[in-house]
Amino acid sequence: MTSQLCHIERIIGDRAEPGLAHRLHHLAHEGRVETVTVAVADLPRRRFRAVTDQGTECAIALPRDTRLFDGAVLLLEDDRAIVVKVGEQEWLKLRPAEGFALELGYLAGNLHWRVRFADGHLLVAVDVPRERYLARIEEHLAAGRVTLVDG
Amino acid sequence: MSKGAARVGIGGPVGSGKTALLEALIPRLKARGVDLAVITNDLVTHEDAERLRRANLLDPSRVLAVEAGACPHTVIREDPTLNMEAADSLDRAFPGLQLILIESGGDNLASTFSLDLVDYWLFVIDVAGGDDIPRKRGPGILQCDLLVINKVDLHEHVGVDLPRMLEEAKAVRAGRPIVCTNCRKGDGVDQVADAICHAVLFQDA
Ligand SMILES: Nc1nc2c(ncn2[C@@H]2O[C@H](COP(=O)(O)OP(=O)(O)O)[C@@H](O)[C@H]2O)c(=O)[nH]1
Ligand SMILES: [Mg+2]
Numbered sequence: 001m002t003s004q005l006c007h008i009e010r011i012i013g014d015r016a017e018p019g020l021a022h023r024l025h026h027l028a029h030e031g032r033v034e035t036v037t038v039a040v041a042d043l044p045r046r047r048f049r050a051v052t053d054q055g056t057e058c059a060i061a062l063p064r065d066t067r068l069f070d071g072a073v074l075l076l077e078d079d080r081a082i083v084v085k086v087g088e089q090e091w092l093k094l095r096p097a098e099g100f101a102l103e104l105g106y107l108a109g110n111l112h113w114r115v116r117f118a119d120g121h122l123l124v125a126v127d128v129p130r131e132r133y134l135a136r137i138e139e140h141l142a143a144g145r146v147t148l149v150d151g
Numbered sequence: 152m153s154k155g156a157a158r159v160g161i162g163g164p165v166g167s168g169k170t171a172l173l174e175a176l177i178p179r180l181k182a183r184g185v186d187l188a189v190i191t192n193d194l195v196t197h198e199d200a201e202r203l204r205r206a207n208l209l210d211p212s213r214v215l216a217v218e219a220g221a222c223p224h225t226v227i228r229e230d231p232t233l234n235m236e237a238a239d240s241l242d243r244a245f246p247g248l249q250l251i252l253i254e255s256g257g258d259n260l261a262s263t264f265s266l267d268l269v270d271y272w273l274f275v276i277d278v279a280g281g282d283d284i285p286r287k288r289g290p291g292i293l294q295c296d297l298l299v300i301n302k303v304d305l306h307e308h309v310g311v312d313l314p315r316m317l318e319e320a321k322a323v324r325a326g327r328p329i330v331c332t333n334c335r336k337g338d339g340v341d342q343v344a345d346a347i348c349h350a351v352l353f354q355d356a
Contacts, residue, residue: 005353009154047157047270047351059353061154064239112228112263112290128293129325 005059008074008082015071015083024073027081036060036074039087041127043068052082090126091116092133093149100145104137111136121149155242156188156251157351160227160264160272162291165257167277168301170199171334172343173254177208179337179344185352186249188213188241190234192226192256199254215241219256224263227255231268238268249352263290271351273343277302282311285320292320297346298329304336 013020027033034052042048046062060074070086096104104122108115113133114125124133140146161169173189180187189209191199193216200216203209215237219226226233238251253269255262264272274295276284279302285292292298298320306313313331320329328346332339348354 007353042266044266045270046154049350049353061157061353063154128290132293 005057006075006082008058008060008062010062011066011068012073012076014069015073020073020076023076024081024083027079032079033081033083035083035085037085037087038068039127040089040125043086056082058082090130092124092126092130094122094124094137095120095147095149096122097145097147100140104140104146107137153242155239156186156245156248157271158238158251158253158269159347159351160253160255160269161275162227162255162262162264162272162295163257163275163299164280167257167275167280168332168334169254169257169275170202172273172275172299172301172332172340173203173252174206174208175332175334175337175340176252176344176347177203179340180250180347181208183344183348183354183356185348186245186247188215188245188248188251190215190217190237190241190251190253192217192219192234192254194219194256213241213245224255227253227268228263228265231265234268250347263294271296271347273297273299275299275301278306278311278313278316279309281309282313282316282319285316285323293323296327296350297343298324298327299339299343300329300331301334303331303338304333 015021015024024033034054034056036050036052036058044067046064046066048060050058050060052058068084070084072084073081074084075082094104108122108124116123137146141148161172163169189203193199197216200214203214204211217226217233217237234253241251242248272295274291276292278300300320303313317329330339330342332343334340345356348356
């Protein structure tokens with residue numbers, strides 16, 4: 001672990017860009033590509049501290065018009081690179097009982113949940129521990145108006 | 152576009168002590184050499200901005216007011232453009248600016264800040280709101296980067312079990328930081344300043 005902060009003030013590019021991919025490939029072979037994992041919910045952040053998988057402490061301060069993405073290259077030196085990895089988004093899959101879909105949709109909107117819809121199911125982005133979402137629909141789950149679908 | 156100043160939100164219910172926290176924070180941050188400005192979000196008047204300007208803690212031109220209208224959470228979450236424009240204008244007006252503190256208009260426990268607007272945000276609750284507040288798990292309490300429990304001087308007067316309130320807050324926040332303050336006296340405010348300086352200015356006292 002280094003105690004020195006690694007200051008990052010811009011995104012160099014996407015790891016998939018040919019020029020970058022080539023250099024990263026070589027560094028990766030030597031185990032010199034470090035990753036910073038950022039949760040989906042934290043992607044809009046421009047200024048924060050983060051620690052790479054190899055323990056490098058980073059002070060990230062990006063321009064306001066920049067947005068992080070999976071594969072963003074934050075540092076590229078002769079002997080080291082730092083790349084962003086976006087944490088996998090977990091979804092809660094909810095199935096409303098017949099006639100309850102509107103109400104469930106209203107509830108989700110009212111609670112400002114981030115949602116998607118897929119084949120009659122409501123997908124809720126898990127940004128805080130999943131129990132907290134379930135607690136809000138406890139009664140509906142118990143009464144069978146909403147079912148939690150696994151997977 | 153340059154990176155500009157760090158933007159820090161201060162949310163929480165009306166009367167919890169957001170403006171009082173600002174009043175206590177500003178001189179402490181200035182003493183640390185932080186170049187700062189403030190944006191207040193008042194419902195219809197510019198009361199908080201006027202209060203800060205009158206207190207003479209900052210040059211009045213460093214205190215901007217955004218009118219939140221009837222729905223204070225809208226301007227910090229769903230459509231923070233007014234606040235973003237105000238912050239951009241401060242960045243332009245004060246080139247060496249390091250920090251912009253944004254006080255929300257006061258809302259219920261559900262208010263959160265958009266990360267498009269701020270880099271880091273605090274949520275201020277007070278002990279007079281009752282020790283069961285953390286257990287109610289409002290999104291503000293759960294999701295903020297730093298939870299401030301203010302008016303700790305009042306806990307005995309309002310019959311609140313402060314240690315229990317803290318325990319519950321810790322439990323629902325899964326280890327994320329909490330600071331207890333008395334903004335009238337300034338207790339705990341240095342810790343809030345430390346947290347902000349560490350997290351977004353990358354400075355440790
Ligand atoms: N006793 C006590 N009163 C406080 C404290 N902080 C704020 N207050 C008072 O609480 C009231 C509301 O504070 P204010 O900062 O205007 O709340 P805001 O609506 O969240 O901005 C004011 O009368 C403050 O003087 C504190 O730590 N202890
Ligand atoms: Mg106020």
